Amino acid sequence: MCMTVTLEDDAHTTCHIMLFTDVQNAAELRQMIMKGQVEASLIKPEMIAGVFPVVVAANKAVRSRSTGKMVTRSVYSEVLFNLSPTKNITESLKTFGLGDSDKTVLAVVLEGEEEGEAGTRVQKLISQIKAEVADLNLLSSLTDEARVRALYKISDAELTISSLADSVVSRVACKEFLTL
Template identity: 35%
Template sequence: MTPEPYTCDLDQDTETILKMYLFENVLNVKDIRNNIVQGKWNCAAIKPSLILDKFQVAVAANRAVVAEKTQTMVTRTPYAEILYNLSLTKNISQSLSKFGIEKGNNLLVCFLVKPGKDDCEEIVNQIDGDMCQISDLHKFTDMEDLKTAYKLSNLTEDVDLLDLIVSRMVTKNFVSY
């Protein structure tokens, strides 16, 4: 049985659905990255080690499609905007290199699907790796890297980490961390 992607409706006015696929043991990471950078593939490839929960990506994707609709994107594509929105930094190249794939063999692939335009299957079929259930995402999270990326060094036990991360993501334009 092939794992199903995670799907989530984004802002209603954008008529966009987020689809996420999780892969491990990917052998063609370099080709995937090149296809995305060259604009051949319309998707975002994210390091799952920096993702605590799929909600984190859904928030970043929702902000990206709203920015695209209102023509306020900071980056060139909504997929780069997802990576930018995941990061705390306002530096685009740092955001893309920190959250985008470069090496490693695990990845989280995100698609923004609009009515009548869904090329997910064509791209997913070209990924040479093992597709996993999105519910396994927590197994790929590297807590030390995550805490470093979101500057979460002095936390108490009773803090909801996901709430804190999402709050920091959406307030990066107003607060310096």
């Protein structure tokens, strides 16, 4: 139900990724995010081509935080920004962030090793979201491949030599060098 990965920063940040379905309080969650009461990135699953692009975006976010080079105000909005092929923060948040009427959400929770809080942020998030925790394998069925391809400008020719997820990862990883 929850995928956990240790990221490549000095703090050995743990990245927890969870999928929620039947979300009943998306508008309330968005308000809580804007007030800084949610310690997670809440992402539209239809815009995600797999878990690995999310891990890459989260890794970039914690590295930016550790070097003091974040573009956004929080590490969680930085994850959303890193997923986007553009450098427009507002557009990134609109495209990837939770909407008021969304019924599914992919959540990313980051916990530092030195903070001694293993799992407490995850449990807090689960208590905040009125939804069912779903199997992460369901993510691929929620992806809107046409929208993802259009957003990242992925051609049919590219998909003959690469998967959709790999194409997205290359763009997320190289965002600073690409102009789409």
